[in-house]
Amino acid sequence: MASNTGSKTSEIFQGQVLLYRNLYGLVDAMCLKWMAELGIPDIIHNHGQPITFPELVSTLQVPPTKVSGVQSLMHYLAHKGFFEIVRIHDNVEEKEAYALTAASELLVKGSDLCLAPMVECLLNPTFADSFHQLKKWTYEDDLTLFNISLGSPLWDFLNKNPAFNKLFNEAMASDSQMMNLALRDCKAFEGLESIVDVGGGTGITAKIICETFPNLKCIVLDRPHVVENLSGRNNLTYVGGDMFKSIPKADAVLFKWIFHNWNDNDCMKILENSKEAISSAGKKGKVIVIDIVINENKEEHEITGLKLMMDVHMASVINGKERREEEWKKLFVKAGFQSYKISPLTGYLSLIEIYP
Structure with missing residues (x-):
């Protein structure tokens, strides 16, 4: 087989596999949507044990003409890690059945950790x-x-x-619910008396922090129309405002998945306002950032791939970006901060503590 590229035949075929894998990548997302829309994780969860394929199609009331296609979808999702194919026994015979995995459990509606939204x-x-x-x-x-x-x-x-x-x-x-696991043993909030969760939405993360640290006063700052119908409780309050204008004073300011929405100039303004907000907190004052830190040299290839994919997403949909450590450091120094510390938090998110 001749090629004017000079590549070996095997390399050409490998290139075709790479091309086709990405070309058909849309199928991955649509299969995920199909699974969630049909509530298949809920069906298996409510079944109380792994479900056989005939039981699944019966529950879904799948027309006979589509049974084969649905089986192809289930086999593919099992191959991708969303289901585990197991063997179960009844009084008559051994059967093949589908069980939930950690990934599909995250799509069970009504669970504490549900990412279906x-x-x-x-x-x-x-x-x-x-x-x-x-x-x-x-x-x-x-x-x-x-x-x-x-x-x-x-x-x-x-x-x-x-x-x-x-x-x-x-x-x-729903994404903030995942913080319940991440913040359970997090030491970054110890010793603080007050914190502002900037862009905290409906307060899911803030509520988790308040429950974990009951003596910590937490303020959620977000767009006025986001918080206007929300009422605080105990040590949690809501404030409508604009982080580009000012941030309420506190010992610490928290940003979860916020900075990747904005370009460097916007981030500089937010950081400067944050520094002003913690100016009266003395040595315990700090900014806490929960976000992505790209580090190709120290992380698994798949994790880097996810981070780079999210970088493309943020860059294109809102002119944002995911950042490498040197890019984060540049922002911190320009905003007048003296030091920072990066710690792992979840599978792909890091916790950054920034000190004035």
């Missing part, structure tokens, strides 16, 4: 179809994918569309 939000056609405009986005100065496809920046679109704003907030709240 993230699937619903990110794969909503209004948002997902924006990626068809990547070519146009490349040549449109300063415009994001959402500017092009929705006619306005994401935040303006959410302000004007209550249904999508609700969808977005529910997605962010």
Whole structure:
């Protein structure tokens, strides 16, 4: 087999596999959406044990003509790690059945850790179809994918569309539930008397912090229309405001998944306001950032791949970015901070403590 590229035949075939794997990558997302929309994790969970394929299609009331296709979907999702194929025994014979895995358990609705709203939000056609405009986005100065496809920046679109704003907030709240695991043994909040959760939405993360540290006063700062109907309790209060103008004073300021939404100049302004907010806290004052730190040399290839994929997502949809440690350090120094410490938090998120 001849090739003018000079590549070996095996390399050409490997290239084709790589190309096709990414070309058909849309199928991964759509299979995930299919599984969540049909509530298959809920069906298996409610079944109380691994479910056989005939039991599953019976519960779903799948037409006979689609049974084979559904089986293909289930086998593929099992191969991807969303289900485990196990052997079960009854009084007559041994059968093959599908069991939940850690990934599909995260889609069981009503559970403490349910990420189904993230699937619903990110794969909503209004948002997902924006990626068809990547070519146009490349040549449109300063415009994001959402500017092009929705006619306005994401935040303006959410302000004007209550249904999508609700969808977005529910997605962010579901992700914040994961913080319950991450913050359980976190030492970053010890010794603090007050903290402001900037962009804290409906307060899921703040509530977790308040429950874990009952003596810590927590303020959630977000857009006025996000918090206007929310009422505080005990050591939790809500404040409507703009982080680009000012941040309430406290011992610490928390940003969970916030900085990746903004460019460096915007982040500089936020950090400067944060430094002002903790100025009266003395030595215990600090900024706490929960976000991505890209580090290709010290992490697994798959983790780096996820972070780089999210970097593409943030860059295109809202002109944001995920950052490497040297990029974070540059921001901190320019904003007048003296030192910082990075610690692992979840599978892909880090906790950064920044000191004035």
